[in-house]
Amino acid sequence: MTDAPPAGAGAGDPAPAPSSADPVPAAARIELDRIARRWSELPLTRAEPAAPLVRELVDEVAARTAPGVDVPDLGAAALVDQLAVVVWDAYAAGRAQGLTEQLTDLRRALP
Known part of the structure; x- marks a missing residue:
């Protein structure tokens, strides 16, 4: 037999755990996604x-x-994944000043 959950339990949207919250702002996340997509398309x-x-x-x-x-x-296949990890770390540590612009510059420089 299981106990019934307390009244109101499970109501509303769940709050993300602090460890699951993405510290990367939307603009930087978009650039990372664009870089990854472009990289995957390159021969x-x-x-x-x-x-x-x-x-x-x-x-x-x-x-x-x-x-x-x-x-x-x-190697080249893992390089963009490594970029995503270090970008996440930099934003999580509060050391990402100017990083969104650097990601934009990188994306524009890719063939």
Whole structure:
């Protein structure tokens, strides 16, 4: 036998747990999505020459939250996922000044 939930339990929209709230603002999230979509559309022969641009931003953003820690090189296929992680970390730590603009610049620079 199970106990009935207290009156009012489950009413209304659930509040997100603090750990599940996305610290990345909508404008930056849109840019990340656009970068990921564009990256997934690039043939390998065009993605490889553009990889240093993405890698440079990954390293720069990672240094904001973990100075001196190298982001492992997991190859071009994982690069945009690594970017999403370090961007999330930077926003969560409050160290993302100018990052949305950097993401926009990166997207515009992709072939």
